[in-house]
Amino acid sequence: MTSAAHESIYTAALSDDDVVRVLGPDGSLDARNDPGLSPEEVVHLYRHMVLTRLVDDRLVTLQRQGRIGFHIGSLGEEAAIIGSAYALRKQDWLFPCYREFGAALLRGMQLERYIDNMFGNANDPVKGRQMPDHYTCKAAQFGSVSSPIGTQITQAVGFAWAAKIQKRDLVALTYFGEGATSSNEFHNGLNFAGVFKAPTVFLCRNNGWAISVPTERQTASRTFAEKGVAYGVPGVRVDGNDLFAVIAVTRDAIRRASAGEGPTLIEAITYRMGGHSTSDDPTRYRDKSLLDPWADRDPLARIKRYLDKQGWFTEAEEQKLRTEIDARLRDVVEAAEKTPAPSLESMFDDVYASLPWHLREQRAEVLAGPRAPSAHH
Amino acid sequence: MTSAAHESIYTAALSDDDVVRVLGPDGSLDARNDPGLSPEEVVHLYRHMVLTRLVDDRLVTLQRQGRIGFHIGSLGEEAAIIGSAYALRKQDWLFPCYREFGAALLRGMQLERYIDNMFGNANDPVKGRQMPDHYTCKAAQFGSVSSPIGTQITQAVGFAWAAKIQKRDLVALTYFGEGATSSNEFHNGLNFAGVFKAPTVFLCRNNGWAISVPTERQTASRTFAEKGVAYGVPGVRVDGNDLFAVIAVTRDAIRRASAGEGPTLIEAITYRMGGHSTSDDPTRYRDKSLLDPWADRDPLARIKRYLDKQGWFTEAEEQKLRTEIDARLRDVVEAAEKTPAPSLESMFDDVYASLPWHLREQRAEVLAGPRAPSAHH
Amino acid sequence: MTQMNMVQAINDALRIAMRKDERVVVMGEDVGKVGGVFRVTSGLYDEFGDARVVDTPLSEGGIIGAAVGMALYGMIPVPEIQFSDFIWPAYDQIVSEVAKYRYRSGGEYTSKMVIRTPVGGGIRGGHYHSQHPEAQFIHVAGLKVVCPSNPYDAKGMLLASIADPDPVLFFEPKRVYRAAKGDVPEGEYTVPLESAAVVREGRHVTVIAYGAMLYEALDAAQKAAEQGIEAEVVDLRTLWPVDIETIIASVKRTGRLIIVHEAPKTCGFGSELVSLVCEKAFYHLEAPPVRVTGYDTPFPYTLEMEYLPLSHRILPAILDTARAV
Amino acid sequence: MTQMNMVQAINDALRIAMRKDERVVVMGEDVGKVGGVFRVTSGLYDEFGDARVVDTPLSEGGIIGAAVGMALYGMIPVPEIQFSDFIWPAYDQIVSEVAKYRYRSGGEYTSKMVIRTPVGGGIRGGHYHSQHPEAQFIHVAGLKVVCPSNPYDAKGMLLASIADPDPVLFFEPKRVYRAAKGDVPEGEYTVPLESAAVVREGRHVTVIAYGAMLYEALDAAQKAAEQGIEAEVVDLRTLWPVDIETIIASVKRTGRLIIVHEAPKTCGFGSELVSLVCEKAFYHLEAPPVRVTGYDTPFPYTLEMEYLPLSHRILPAILDTARAV
């Protein structure tokens, strides 16, 4: 498998007729699928995409400085993530992979809590128990980030299915990468959703890579969307760097699910512009030239060009936005960094609803040990 | 899901245009797909199908009499199993589910050993360690029957892939039921086979049921064959009760695999005419009337009608065949039943290539125990 | 009070729980019309319909993964795994997700469910219809593991498990599904989790057992008594968190310990029990603790009665341990 | 002799095995061009090409299932599981198939392979990049389980594992992947499986450890020595089948036993070691055996250095055990 072959798949992917695209290169919207956003909505989403990108930037820097341990970002994938999250209705739920902090923030997670999670401090919603970027936000109807690939897919289906059993109008959307389509969970999730018509939207971010493994090593199927055939689940391909198109197809999928027409598999074609995570060095396996065609398709730049054309967002507003975000991030990071680590005894909470005898014993041991705050060493 | 809906799926299935069928109701062969068997070949295969069915009968009786513990048979599915096994070339391998003793016998497993396995005696190829119908026959290039659904699928792919890496012309055919298409293994097997173009033939016996669960609870896809789309693996549907058609499509799949064109998924549409196994009582969940349309399509009766029409197999030959098989079975069963159980110490062999200290200790314990042959109790 | 066997008692518990709380959902392979391959869910499909008694596709990973989602939503799934031997395709969801949900979400989410599954040998099931896989779940923090031995406990503990806030693995000893009979009260009652039962008192040696092997332990204890050795037999009932107080109290009285289980010996639950007793009552032990267990081989078919730790193997262990000095 | 770290030593072993025997195939996620996320397979793709160093789709079950088929064919697959935390999707293939193939086929087939996977905490990996799951494999009859602590052993034991006729789980302690350095002979040599090493002699107490925790045990032993307590430290190297003779001989000398492991305590491998010692050397024990292990919680992120059984926890255990009367 040469990288030329790989590139050609991509060129093909984006010129395929079956890929839904709304925002044209000239900044016009294709009326057939235009989601009809108001100027305020477009600006709101653009602002959020900028926030997402600046947060990403900052976290990479913090990691390089050794101030946080890890970050896994969404550089280049913002439209796929934020557009689909925006398409959700208030009652809908989100079952994330690990790159969707932009969706969490959009749906109402506080930036403070997200940054607390990056530091694993005492205010971290998950109490410093998981790695950075592994958080929850029930208030935002946002599930729990877990590392094992794909597990959230089947869970989203169960959640949606439960809502259906209880006759609640609620759709569950789940994110995953194209690598996850190879997991057991994709198979189980799609199959159960198909059989039980669980109101689920499967959002596959096809970003070209699973760490160092390119898409053509993931499957011999022509597209990821057509994997739906195996499950009686309609599949649709969308230009994942086109905010408008992503909103349109996701809304349509939600409408279908809500109307009892069953699940939809969306393949959002995008590209991972950075490393897999801060632990990764993509230059070892990816020729930089592969990024070139995608630079043009940068989802923020595309919206920015559109906004410019419409005259909805001035350069001054852009500057102000960036300055504000910078300042806010500085404050939030500072506060999070100053927040102490979770307490020693918290290590034993939440394994069960209440502490069984063996955990009481183990906690007592730790609290009597040399590292306990009360120890006089 | 009503049983009417279920029935209609079947009616539809068999009238679908995309189902390959060779042997017509009038006993004529469709020239487009006729595998061109000689009279000797047809008679040979018919004789083998009769053997398979009589063995099934006998084993059910033995189980009812409490002489063996269990049997899982192939009543109604003989053409799908024997036709596909017959299509294999000498060098090809077979990775079975649990209903394919007919294939094992056809490929050279001794009837004696198979019946020994039913009794779990000292001559059982698997030394009485597995349940009845869970045997191996390496000499016949027939894998190992295992209970966990689907595990053989991925293994067949690895086997075929290894042969490909070593540049041997060899195809692996694996059997599984339509229920197994829901397993992780189906997904992994098909996906790996697609990506690595492993020369594998996936033979899905769609027999309508996974114990009590009907096909429409297994998947929302229209057919099982089209699940191949998700993996870039061509799928084909065949009338699984039509020996000629099964041979034709399997041969074609083997030719493709051998030519480097990759794997094929075959959906053989057939029907489980009996219970799932001797442990099952299908009357609890299956209306007897569902069997009616399938009685007509009995794979043995169809070949018999064809043979009659051709005048290749007389009633006298039929009688003689059945008498011979009966007698042979009586002898083989009698011998197997008389064969002693495996020795006590054999319980510890083959866990590892040689006995580690802890198994030596455990074996010594057993041999010093009250049940050891040397014990004077 | 009615005479019931374990199948009936579990069925009764499920029916009561489902009548009381519509969040309770039963799902699995063949649990619907046919009522389960052991008939444990018999009749539930007719009473509660196919939205709450669900025949699923053939995928244990799918069953448990979907059950997690249902639990997150607020349902109380009671998935059945047809044989515990087939639980492994779901092991990732159980170990990585079910067990860790509460902890990893800082208490925001729980994945509370009761996974029912038949365990154990002695039914001519061979390799894959006989195993008793408690150790692989007890080792995983966040799970509770239960294994009743009789109809009364089975019903009361299943109702307790469904009411419990944490995920429970509910192991049903299939060898005694129908053989173990007893009086079972009508209606709702619970047997608290984490409580073992001393089912036979004795002063010479403590024998710990659970599930189907309890009856073997009792049989051996009976025979030992004929030889003047009084074995105390403890039915653990809940395997984890184990009722440590009952165990330690008994061992402190007898000074001798035998553990019986069907699973292979090495890294089996018996090893944990030995270690706990060593930690908490070492100086009371008058003889080495002994494990009478399945051997470290796959589960054999023809020789299953030689593999299992039946009475004929427990009895010499009792006699030797009681007489060791 | 060359100075190598563990990553280099394992890489060297793989290269030697692949050069020598073309049946050896490396497969897994990211093992190809990028050489593995820890670079253990670095350079192999360039030397042996993508038919023998295979980047696979993202499915551990697929990796191991396909590897079984390869093994049946006669290849010697050396699949990598990127983190042992992600081995569970393959657990069914490992437990139900790999472990049982030889037995269930009466010796006709084997599914011989070496499954390499990094284990353990201390790298800020949180829940899912830190676990140490040996117990779940040791309990399963038919598998061998290995966990070297240094480059010399890692190379020699990997070559021994590849040559061994049985399936081997090869656990690599990732916390010391680069930190553990040492002289490693060039070319082929093997360190026999099933042999533990006494890495520090002492007469007061036996400390058993393996993998990354060996260094913590040695550190604690050093500190104990400063207080006059001489701990004997045993590096198990092969976890199962364990070198029982070395253990028992040591415990008979010292009369006291401490076991250190990262995995949660309950039903961890430590419990098996305690039980074995009780079986074989009970009357030599002068104090209760002690387990210093990970706690029975999921693996925490921020507090990982409190969770792990580091030197600061081992030292008091040594002192207390040595002084117990």
Ligand SMILES: Cc1ncc(C[n+]2csc(CCOP(=O)(O)OP(=O)(O)O)c2C)c(N)n1
């Ligand atoms: C079960 C499992 N196996 C392996 C890994 C290691 N891993 C983390 S991310 C990743 C690649 C995921 O690729 P993809 O699904 O395409 O998502 P993306 O990172 O591109 O968003 C791998 C292999 C894991 N987390 N879980």
Ligand SMILES: Cc1ncc(C[n+]2csc(CCOP(=O)(O)OP(=O)(O)O)c2C)c(N)n1
């Ligand atoms: C992993 C696993 N789950 C459940 C079972 C129990 N079981 C045995 S056969 C069977 C149904 C299989 O149906 P299908 O695949 O259609 O094959 P068929 O029996 O119809 O030939 C089930 C659920 C099993 N053997 N393995």
Ligand SMILES: [Mg+2]
């Ligand atoms: Mg990706």
Ligand SMILES: [Mg+2]
């Ligand atoms: Mg079937």
